[in-house]
Amino acid sequence: MEPSAAQSTAATHARLRRERATIAAMYRIYCRQEHGVDATLCADCQRDLDYCLRRIDKCPYGENKPTCKNCVTHCYSPLMQQRVRAVMRRAGPQMLRHHPLLALLHLLWDARKKPGRPASESGKAPAGRLPKSAS
Numbered sequence: 001m002e003p004s005a006a007q008s009t010a011a012t013h014a015r016l017r018r019e020r021a022t023i024a025a026m027y028r029i030y031c032r033q034e035h036g037v038d039a040t041l042c043a044d045c046q047r048d049l050d051y052c053l054r055r056i057d058k059c060p061y062g063e064n065k066p067t068c069k070n071c072v073t074h075c076y077s078p079l080m081q082q083r084v085r086a087v088m089r090r091a092g093p094q095m096l097r098h099h100p101l102l103a104l105l106h107l108l109w110d111a112r113k114k115p116g117r118p119a120s121e122s123g124k125a126p127a128g129r130l131p132k133s134a135s
C-alpha cells in the first residue's frame with residue numbers, strides 16, 4: 001500500500017489503535033510515578049501524549065509502522081525524542097506487569113524486521129541520519 005493511501009486509514013487501523021493505547025498506558029504509569037497524578041495525566045504529560053498520538057496518526061508507514069525505536073524516519077523533535085525516551089525507560093519495564101498483552105505485542109512487533117530505507121539511504125549509513133521529510 002502506498003504511504004499516502006495508508007495515511008487516511010492510519011487512525012483507525014487496529015495495530016495503530018493498539019500503539020496509541022500502548023503509549024497512553026506508558027504515560028499513565030510514568031505520570032503516576034513521576035508526578036503523582038492518578039487516573040489522569042498532568043497537563044505536561046497530556047500535551048506530550050497528544051504530540052505522540054499526532055505523530056502516530058501522521059506516520060508515513062501507516063499500518064506497517066515499526067516501533068519508534070526501530071524506525072529510520074525520526075519524526076519527533078529532538079526535545080520530544082528525549083522526553084518520550086525518558087517515559088519509555090521508566091514505564092516500559094512495568095508494562096509487562098500492568099498491560100501484559102500490549103507489552104507482549106509491542107515486543108513481538110519490535111523484533112520484526114525494520115522497514116526498508118529509501119533507496120538513496122541503502123547501504124551502510126548509520127541509523128538515524130535521514131533528513132526529515134516535509135509534512
Ligand SMILES: [Zn+2]
Nearest residue numbers: 031035042045
Ligand atoms: Zn505527568
